[in-house]
Amino acid sequence: MKIFSKKNIDNDIILVADALGNVENIKNVSHCATRMRIKVIDLNKVEVEKIKNNSLITGVIVKDDLVQFVVRNNIEHFNKDLLKCLGVSLKKVANFYDVKLTTKKGFFKSLTDGIGILVMPIIPYLITLSIVSTIENIINGIEVNGQAIKDTGEFALTLGKIMATLQKSLALSFSILIPWSIFKLMKGSEAIGISIGVVLCAKDMTSTNDFMGSGKPLFEWGHSGSAGEWSYSNLLSGYPWKISYEGQILPLVLIGFIAVYLERLVRKIKWGVVKEIFGIPMVVLVSFFVAQLLIAPIGMMITYGMNIAVLWATTHEIAKFIFNPLFAIMLPWLVVTGFIQIFVVVALQQFMTYNATSINPMFTQLNVSVATSVLAFSILNKKNKELQKTAVPSYLIAFVGGSTEPALFGVALRFLFPVIAVSIGTTAGVIITTASGVLTTMGPCSLLVFLTIIPQASRISEFNMSTWAGTGFLWMAIALVVTIGTTFIATILLSRVSYFKKMTNSILERDFAPIPVIDSVKKQENIKTIKKGE
Secondary structure (H helix, E strand, C coil), rough: CCCCCCCCCHHHHHHHHHHCCCCHHEEEEEEECEEEEEEEECHHHCCCCHHCCCEEEEEEEEEECEEEEEEEHHHHHHHHHHHHHHCCHHHHCCCEEEEECCCCCCCHHHHHHHHHHHHHHHHHHHHHHHHHHHHHHHHCCEEECCHHHHHHHHHHHHHHHHHHHHHHHHHHHHHHHHHHHHHHHHHCCCCHHHHHHHHHHCCECCCCHHHCCCCCCCCCCCCHHHHHHCCCCCCCCCEEECCCCCCHHHHHHHHHHHHHHHHHHHCCCCCHHHHHHHHHHHHHHHHHHHHHHHHHHHHHHHHHHHHHHHHHHEEECCCCHHHHHHHHHHHHHHHHHHHHHHHHHHHHHHHHHHEECCHHHHHHHHHHHHHHHHHHHHHHHHCHHHHHHHHHHHHHHHHHHHHCCCHHHHHHHHHCHHHHHHHHHHHHHHHHHHHCCCEEEECCHHHHHHHHHHHHHHCCCHCCCCCCCHHHHHHHHHHHHHHHHHHHHHHHHHCCCCHHHHHHHHHHHHHCCCHHHHHHHHHHHHHHHHHHHH
């Protein structure tokens, strides 16, 4: 992990890090809505009194190897500044709710964290894309009494066309932003990253679907006729092809890293004139030719193959009843391990290709199920006020916003059985959406999912699906009711298992015990005493 300077960080946060024994003594840093939780290696190295007397701390409790304290200011800002003090590069943290400092990452964990880190700078864009896609679907896709909003008048029709154009443009932007995010992460020239994204998705290029759906043998594209526009040359093979990287997320990641390392090499050129006039432009030129001549054909087949595989697994009349329930069972554990990041990218790639997704309906069942399990658990333990402070805002965020990390890492995962209940509830809901043929556009995977539902799946021909009578709205509603009911009941029943009862009591006592408020007058007297001693 990269060591960050402690400059511009509140000195009191630096003192907290020192009192904890610094990074050498810390296993894990996590937080919820109300408190920081620090797992330490050696409790004897922790100077508890110094933490208690810190001006930013209002309460401290120590249990086993866990040091917990309530902070006076914004807990998310405190958490990030504390991580900086401990030498953690924030750009390399995929999940701020649970940061392990002593665990070595394997290849797959590094891969999933890397995808999460790459997507992180693009999150504001993804939110914008979701909102625009939702509005576009409301105007152009959702019908009431057989008529969509766009069909109600000239103004509505024009607005629908504008939103459709905006959605397509934003979908294109995602591919362009991938190289930019890589250059930003690797501290390269972000302008070069943007340039590479633009040239690889230029309007003169042809999409993967057009190539692979042309019906031509693999090496005959561009041979003659109208297909000639797909080639840069008149070679009989039709190669090289004008392959667009739009929607090809994984190949874009590869060429992005090639380009950023190429720029690093160029930056080592001693002669400034050579570097600026010849070296820097060569980064774009070389990256473009490597992308088109070497990576594009392979990347196209991988991307197209992935799209077809996901489409087949999630929509085939037999395969979907095997893949989707198994995927639903694993979903909460994929979130816990970080592997969900791979499927988030797959869902985005599916939407970029087909303007619809069969994965987001499953994500919706997951998010609502997580919210329900935490709601049920909080009801079971309604007398624990400290738990309520964490549980209530986290399950509300999950229900409305579709963000499950606070609920999952702050509550459910600590007690284990709520996560098992989530697997059960998610699977029940997914079986219904799978059987009834529910598709959505991009948008919130929460109770707001109804704004993104495609009424009839048959509208998207590539999915070869049809929605049961009543439209996707009815069956999504039924699926959510089943998900909520099943998860709630499973949480209640599992909580009565003796093993989970003992675990719950132990963790509630350790993680959610009341933290006594430190007397501010005594704190000031202690601070003065410490300063005199110094």
